[in-house]
Amino acid sequence: MMKNASPYAPVELRCEYLVDFLGIDNPKPRFSWLLDHDEKGQYQTAYQIVVADNTQSVGNDEGNVWDSGRVESDNSAGMVYQGQQLKPCTRYFWKVRWWDKNGQISPYSRVAVFETGLMADDNWQAKWIGDKSRQEVVVPGGDGLNQGKGFTLYMGSLFRKEFVLSKKPVRARAYVSGIGYYEMRINGKKVGDRVLEPGQTDYKKTVLYSTYDIMPYLNNDANAVGIMLGNGRYVKDYGYDFPRLIAQLLIEYEDGSSDVIVTDQTWRTHAAPIRENGIYYGETYDARMEVKGWDEPGLNDEGWEAAEIVSAPGGKLISQAMPPIKVTKSFPAVRLTNPMPGVYIYDFGQNFTGWVRLQVQGSAGTTVKLRFSELLYDDGTLNVNVNRNAQATDTYTLKGEGIEVYEPRFTYHGFRYVEMTGFPGTPSLDTLEGRFLHTAVEPTGGFECSNQLLNNIHRNIIYGQLSNLMSVPTDCPQRDERMGWMGDAQLVAEEAGYNFDMAAFWGKYLDDIKDCQKEDGSVSDVVPAYWPIYPADPAWGTAYISIAWELYRFYGDVTVLERHYDSMKRWVDFLTAHTDESGLVNYYHYGEWCAPGSIPPKNMPWEITSAFFYYHDALMLSQIARLLGKDEDAESYRQLSGNIKDAFNNKFLNAEHGCYSFSSQTCNVLGLQFDIVPEDKEKTVVDVLLRQVIESWDYHFDTGIIGTKYILDTLAKYGYKDVAYKMMTQEDYPSFGYMIREGATTVWERWEKLTNRGMNSHNHIMFGTVDAWFYKDLAGIIPEQPGFKRVTVKPVVPSGLDHASASVKTVRGMVGSQWKRNQDSFHLEVTIPVNVTARVMVPKLDFDDVMVKENDVSVDSQNLSTCCDNEEEYFVFDVGSGVYTFEVERA
Numbered sequence: 001m002m003k004n005a006s007p008y009a010p011v012e013l014r015c016e017y018l019v020d021f022l023g024i025d026n027p028k029p030r031f032s033w034l035l036d037h038d039e040k041g042q043y044q045t046a047y048q049i050v051v052a053d054n055t056q057s058v059g060n061d062e063g064n065v066w067d068s069g070r071v072e073s074d075n076s077a078g079m080v081y082q083g084q085q086l087k088p089c090t091r092y093f094w095k096v097r098w099w100d101k102n103g104q105i106s107p108y109s110r111v112a113v114f115e116t117g118l119m120a121d122d123n124w125q126a127k128w129i130g131d132k133s134r135q136e137v138v139v140p141g142g143d144g145l146n147q148g149k150g151f152t153l154y155m156g157s158l159f160r161k162e163f164v165l166s167k168k169p170v171r172a173r174a175y176v177s178g179i180g181y182y183e184m185r186i187n188g189k190k191v192g193d194r195v196l197e198p199g200q201t202d203y204k205k206t207v208l209y210s211t212y213d214i215m216p217y218l219n220n221d222a223n224a225v226g227i228m229l230g231n232g233r234y235v236k237d238y239g240y241d242f243p244r245l246i247a248q249l250l251i252e253y254e255d256g257s258s259d260v261i262v263t264d265q266t267w268r269t270h271a272a273p274i275r276e277n278g279i280y281y282g283e284t285y286d287a288r289m290e291v292k293g294w295d296e297p298g299l300n301d302e303g304w305e306a307a308e309i310v311s312a313p314g315g316k317l318i319s320q321a322m323p324p325i326k327v328t329k330s331f332p333a334v335r336l337t338n339p340m341p342g343v344y345i346y347d348f349g350q351n352f353t354g355w356v357r358l359q360v361q362g363s364a365g366t367t368v369k370l371r372f373s374e375l376l377y378d379d380g381t382l383n384v385n386v387n388r389n390a391q392a393t394d395t396y397t398l399k400g401e402g403i404e405v406y407e408p409r410f411t412y413h414g415f416r417y418v419e420m421t422g423f424p425g426t427p428s429l430d431t432l433e434g435r436f437l438h439t440a441v442e443p444t445g446g447f448e449c450s451n452q453l454l455n456n457i458h459r460n461i462i463y464g465q466l467s468n469l470m471s472v473p474t475d476c477p478q479r480d481e482r483m484g485w486m487g488d489a490q491l492v493a494e495e496a497g498y499n500f501d502m503a504a505f506w507g508k509y510l511d512d513i514k515d516c517q518k519e520d521g522s523v524s525d526v527v528p529a530y531w532p533i534y535p536a537d538p539a540w541g542t543a544y545i546s547i548a549w550e551l552y553r554f555y556g557d558v559t560v561l562e563r564h565y566d567s568m569k570r571w572v573d574f575l576t577a578h579t580d581e582s583g584l585v586n587y588y589h590y591g592e593w594c595a596p597g598s599i600p601p602k603n604m605p606w607e608i609t610s611a612f613f614y615y616h617d618a619l620m621l622s623q624i625a626r627l628l629g630k631d632e633d634a635e636s637y638r639q640l641s642g643n644i645k646d647a648f649n650n651k652f653l654n655a656e657h658g659c660y661s662f663s664s665q666t667c668n669v670l671g672l673q674f675d676i677v678p679e680d681k682e683k684t685v686v687d688v689l690l691r692q693v694i695e696s697w698d699y700h701f702d703t704g705i706i707g708t709k710y711i712l713d714t715l716a717k718y719g720y721k722d723v724a725y726k727m728m729t730q731e732d733y734p735s736f737g738y739m740i741r742e743g744a745t746t747v748w749e750r751w752e753k754l755t756n757r758g759m760n761s762h763n764h765i766m767f768g769t770v771d772a773w774f775y776k777d778l779a780g781i782i783p784e785q786p787g788f789k790r791v792t793v794k795p796v797v798p799s800g801l802d803h804a805s806a807s808v809k810t811v812r813g814m815v816g817s818q819w820k821r822n823q824d825s826f827h828l829e830v831t832i833p834v835n836v837t838a839r840v841m842v843p844k845l846d847f848d849d850v851m852v853k854e855n856d857v858s859v860d861s862q863n864l865s866t867c868c869d870n871e872e873e874y875f876v877f878d879v880g881s882g883v884y885t886f887e888v889e890r891a
């Protein structure tokens with residue numbers, strides 16, 4: 001055996017998909033790790049996990065709470081904890097080792113950590129506190145449903161408590177929630193770097209709390225904790241009342257004793273310098289109202305009142321086990337103009353989500369006003385039409401003490417431009433700095449190719465996707481919505497799965513969907529259901545099943561399917577209960593949405609998308625049931641899906657002409673998914689679709705958000721990769737290139753460039769679905785088995801593209817595909833991680849006689865297995881882990 005050919009210690013250990021996370025409430029957390037080996041074709045045959053509640057034990061390779069022993073398994077992700085019952089607020093240490101295919105054992109990994117949260121209601125000694133008398137204001141504007149009637153908000157409040165530590169602590173944690181939003185400070189400093197906490201939920205069902213390590217903030221003796229509260233989504237307009245908070249601080253000492261500091265009526269409260277604050281409205285901050293030292297010990301708290309114990313919001317307190325929202329990047333302004341006296345316009349060169357940091361010096365009482373938008377008028381002034389009823393205005397009143405720096409806390413905006421008025425003196429470019437914030441999911445994907453336009457589209461999609469992750473997947477960040485529209489979310493789940501680690505985010509969102517489900521099985525279009533729009537359009541409600549399925553496909557996690565199975569089933573049964581004599585769902589709200597020149601469906605039946613997703617959901621549910629061993633259900637939903645398919649064809653397939661529509665690309669595209677079209681009609685449908693794309697639309701999209709997701713794959717699947725490529729590289733209307741030509745730095749809601757008041761956000765993600773095509777087709781990376789256990793790498797090489805490369809950091813490690821085409825050769829490099837196998841399909845392209853090389857060594861192409869897939873011939877290689885090169889040369 002080679003000297004180095006033994007397995008390395010596992011790396012990147014994760015518990016609940018998070019690294020060394022504090023606050024795990026799941027009594028059976030899931031573990032995963034990545035593997036490395038010098039030898040090619042390696043995989044795991046067994047593993048051993050040890051979990052201990054002390055470092056000594058884990059150091060001695062003893063799992064005093066769980067030692068899995070040697071477990072024969074090739075799974076390295078989503079392994080469920082099976083040890084002793086986990087205790088709340090406890091730090092656990094774990095490590096793992098593995099056996100390779102030769103039975104060689106690896107060293108143990110480094111010791112990773114996870115810490116449990118409070119785990120159960122009984123462990124909360126803290127009380128919910130609030131300030132009922134805090135002033136209520138009605139601010140102008142409103143949201144997309146409560147048009148223009150204003151919004152009722154509570155003014156910001158401060159809460160504080162002093163405490164003394166008599167001994168030296170060894171561990172200190174704070175478990176905190178404050179709804180709508182809160183910010184916690186200890187001894188004058190903000191704790192941690194999370195913003196807009198906690199994540200949004202239906203607060204009557206679930207309230208998320210976070211766990212903070214507060215050790216670095218504590219003083220030896222006198223300490224103070226201060227918490228600010230804002231409205232967030234916890235507002236009257238959504239059926240809630242005034243903001244409230246709960247906090248429990250646990251301080252542990254060397255001698256094993258501990259102190260617990262909890263919110264109760266001994267906390268004190270005061271009006272905050274944050275006056276108005278709302279997600280849509282913006283934030284009004286009066287620095288003259290700051291209470292110096294409010295978050296430090298020793299404050300003279302005259303004028304402060306006792307906090308009131310208030311009722312709990314109703315939802316179960318659950319640890320927020322997903323990446324928090326953070327500021328991930330700062331943007332300097334790229335241009336400053338002065339279109340009118342006293343009016344300054346900042347251009348950040350990029351549409352994004354967040355706010356700006358203001359630096360200002362002037363006399364007390366001076367008020368600087370900042371308004372945000374994605375657009376300017378031709379005269380260079382701010383065009384706020386796109387914001388609709390969202391006021392999107394931050395106002396800062398100076399205290400007049402030297403250089404003052406202000407960033408808001410309880411609002412966010414979607415913008416590229418900022419209008420500043422009221423500034424004392426002449427501002428400079430760096431008076432404002434853009435701050436990009438979103439749920440800080442880990443980037444896992446990368447794509448690049450020889451066509452710069454495609455690279456730009458990819459870039460815009462990345463910005464659009466991140467801008468729309470705000471603890472829930474949102475439709476847009478700028479106007480009076482920013483809601484968890486489920487249609488948008490389900491469509492982009494695949495794209496997001498390629499680009500980011502979405503495991504924990506989608507896990508939380510599926511719980512949000514479960515929370516919103518009614519007795520009758522229906523779910524809402526918008527989740528959390530701040531706008532309770534029941535029952536969801538089937539193309540929106542499918543998010544429950546579609547997202548769970550993507551989660552399974554990308555991370556191989558069956559526990560999620562188990563957790564939601566009964567509820568997903570109730571959703572499909574709800575649809576079945578709402579069918580008519582045709583056997584199809586008898587309602588819809590939106591249908592195919594936002595095709596060129598239209599918001600509602602055009603040139604097509606509205607209900608075809610409802611029918612399509614009813615079929616899709618029944619089919620997926622039958623597969624999920626099969627996976628979970630529920631064979632009876634599997635069979636009955638399989639039959640149901642068969643019936644729906646027949647009903648779909650009866651209703652929408654024109655038997656005489658053999659297609660689903662002469663006027664809609666979407667109808668034919670949908671008919672070509674999931675084996676809907678009868679075999680003998682397949683060719684005609686494809687031909688009609690081609691005619692629609694080429695003759696009627698000159699290689700442009702005539703699809704809305706639903707057809708767009710499927711059309712490129714479909715064309716490529718039937719051998720029309722060049723047609724798909726041509727559609728994606730157009731630069732005139734309607735196309736992605738057109739958006740970019742017109743200055744888009746994110747993806748638009750509509751194919752049209754619109755700047756009036758209405759439905760025309762310039763940062764919607766729902767058309768971003770095409771990004772998956774870059775990975776799946778151009779680079780050819782396809783998860784063949786869940787969790788990328790088996791991968792197909794099958795690049796689709798359109799004429800005009802010389803190279804493409806992509807990588808995806810999967811739950812099993814990095815999968816890469818990188819190709820280059822020259823006049824006489826095609827070169828492909830593939831990277832497959834340990835514990836993954838791959839089928840690599842190397843296209844023969846238009847070369848007649850070829851020489852094939854694998855890792856620079858010629859192979860006899862006669863002996864290679866080939867496969868022909870719609871005109872394209874491929875040489876097929878089955879490989880295990882490792883880096884491989886393949887070369888096809890004209891002989």
Ligand code: BGC
Pocket residue numbers: 475476481485486487488590764766
């Ligand atoms: C949202 C969409 C959403 C749609 C459904 C819009 O206002 O912005 O993205 O899916 O409504 O009707």
